[in-house]
Amino acid sequence: MYENLLARFLRYVKTETRSNPESETIPSTQSQVDFADSLKQELIELGLENVHYDNNNGYVSGTLASNIEKKVPSIGFISHMDTADFNAENVAPQVIENYDGISEIQLDEKGEYSLNPNDFPSLNKYQGETLITTDGSTLLGADDKAGIAEIMTAMEILKANPDISHGEIKVAFGPDEEIGTGADKFDIEDFDVDFAYTMDGGPLGELEYETFNAAQAEITIKGKNVHPGTAKNMMINALQLGIDFQNQLPEDEVPEKTSGREGFFHLMNLSGSPEEAKMSYIIRDHDHQKFEARKQKISAIQTNLNEAFDQKRVFVDMYDQYYNMREIIEKDMSIVELAKNAMLDLAIDPIIEPVRGGTDGSKISYMGLPTPNIFAGAENMHGRFEYVSLQTMEKAAALIVKIAELNAG
Numbered sequence: 087m088y089e090n091l092l093a094r095f096l097r098y099v100k101t102e103t104r105s106n107p108e109s110e111t112i113p114s115t116q117s118q119v120d121f122a123d124s125l126k127q128e129l130i131e132l133g134l135e136n137v138h139y140d141n142n143n144g145y146v147s148g149t150l151a152s153n154i155e156k157k158v159p160s161i162g163f164i165s166h167m168d169t170a171d172f173n174a175e176n177v178a179p180q181v182i183e184n185y186d187g188i189s190e191i192q193l194d195e196k197g198e199y200s201l202n203p204n205d206f207p208s209l210n211k212y213q214g215e216t217l218i219t220t221d222g223s224t225l226l227g228a229d230d231k232a233g234i235a236e237i238m239t240a241m242e243i244l245k246a247n248p249d250i251s252h253g254e255i256k257v258a259f260g261p262d263e264e265i266g267t268g269a270d271k272f273d274i275e276d277f278d279v280d281f282a283y284t285m286d287g288g289p290l291g292e293l294e295y296e297t298f299n300a301a302q303a304e305i306t307i308k309g310k311n312v313h314p315g316t317a318k319n320m321m322i323n324a325l326q327l328g329i330d331f332q333n334q335l336p337e338d339e340v341p342e343k344t345s346g347r348e349g350f351f352h353l354m355n356l357s358g359s360p361e362e363a364k365m366s367y368i369i370r371d372h373d374h375q376k377f378e379a380r381k382q383k384i385s386a387i388q389t390n391l392n393e394a395f396d397q398k399r400v401f402v403d404m405y406d407q408y409y410n411m412r413e414i415i416e417k418d419m420s421i422v423e424l425a426k427n428a429m430l431d432l433a434i435d436p437i438i439e440p441v442r443g444g445t446d447g448s449k450i451s452y453m454g455l456p457t458p459n460i461f462a463g464a465e466n467m468h469g470r471f472e473y474v475s476l477q478t479m480e481k482a483a484a485l486i487v488k489i490a491e492l493n494a495g
C-alpha cells in the first residue's frame with residue numbers, strides 16, 4: 087500500500103525549494119515554481135481531475151472525484167512546498183532501517199554532527215522504525231514534504247482501492263509557508279471545499295486547532311545627536327529611548343519565560359545610533375482580548391515616551407499577522423471530531439494542544455475555510471537534526487484515507 091511513499095518522499099526532499107523572505111515574487115523562489123510543476127504532473131499521472139497551477143498564488147491543486155451517490159461534505163488537504171531558513175542545497179537523506187531506539191546516529195562522515203538520544207529523547211519512540219535523517223549539512227525538509235508525500239500517497243491509495251467510499255477530496259500544495267506569506271492569496275473559492283486540513287504538524291498524533299493571535303511592531307526612534315562633550319540637556323539618544331521602551335514592557339512576558347497559553351512580547355531586533363534606532367517586536371497571545379491589550383500597551387508606551395518631548399520621537403508601525411483559528415473552528419467542532427475519530431480508529435493517540443505559533447490554516451480559516459492542522463511527522467524541524475519516521479508518514483497517509491472514509495459515512 088505504501089510502496090511508493092519512501093521513494094516519493096526522498097525525491098521531494100532532494101529537490102531544493104527554500105523560500106526567500108527578501109523576494110517580491112509569488113512563489114518567492116523559482117525552485118518552488120519548478121517543484122509545483124513536477125507535483126502537477128504527478129497529480130495528473132495519479133488520475134486526479136481539474137489539476138491546475140494558479141499563477142496568482144503559487145498553489146497547485148487537484149480533485150479526486152467522489153465515488154458515492156450520497157452527497158457528503160468535500161474535504162481539502164493542504165501542505166507547503168517550501169523549506170525553512172537553513173541550507174537546503176544538495177539534501178542527501180540517509181535511511182536508517184530498524185532503528186534500535188537507543189543508538190547514536192552519525193550524520194556527517196567527519197562525525198561532527200549526530201543524533202544522540204541524550205540530546206533528542208524523542209528518538210526513543212522510534213524503536214524498530216525506519217528513520218530518514220540528513221547528512222548533517224542541510225535540513226531535511228520533512229517540514230513539509232512529508233505532508234506532500236502523505237497526501238499524494240493517500241490519493242494513490244484511494245485511486246487504487248475503489249471499494250473505499252469517499253466524497254469529493256481536493257488537494258493543494260502551496261509556497262512560502264516558512265516566510266509567513268504563502269497563504270495570503272490562497273483562493274478558497276477556487277478550492278471550493280467545505281473544510282480542510284493542513285498536513286503540517288509535528289510528531290504522530292498532533293491535531294491542532296488553536297494558534298496564536300499575532301502582530302508585529304516596527305519601532306523607529308528619532309534622536310538628537312550632538313557632540314558628547316557639550317551634550318548636557320541637549321542630546322536625545324535614540325538608543326537610550328529604545329532601552330526605555332523595552333524596560334516598560336513586562337519583563338516576564340517574553341518567549342524564554344512563557345509556555346502553554348501565556349503570551350509574550352518578543353524583541354527580535356534592536357539596532358541604531360544616538361541619531362536613530364530601530365526595534366522590531368512580535369506580539370503573541372492565544373486570547374483575543376489579551377492580544378488587543380498587548381497592542382494597546384505598545385501604543386501606550388509610545389505615547390508615554392513622546393510626552394517627554396516637544397516633538398514626536400517614537401514612531402510605531404504595528405500590523406496584525408494572523409489570528410487564533412479556534413474562534414472559527416469552535417463554531418463547528420465536528421471537523422476536529424472527524425480527525426480525532428479517524429485517529430482513534432487507527433489506534434493513534436490524538437495530541438490536542440494549542441500551537442505556540444501559526445499555521446497556514448490560521449489565515450485560511452479566517453478566509454472562511456476552517457482548516458485545523460494534522461501531524462506530518464517531522465521532528466527537530468528547520469535544521470540539520472531534522473528527521474522523520476517512515477512509519478509515522480504511513481500512518482498520516484492512512485489517516486487521510488480514514489478521514490475520507492469516515493466522512494462518507
Ligand SMILES: [Zn+2]
Pocket residue numbers: 166229230263286
Ligand atoms: Zn511546515
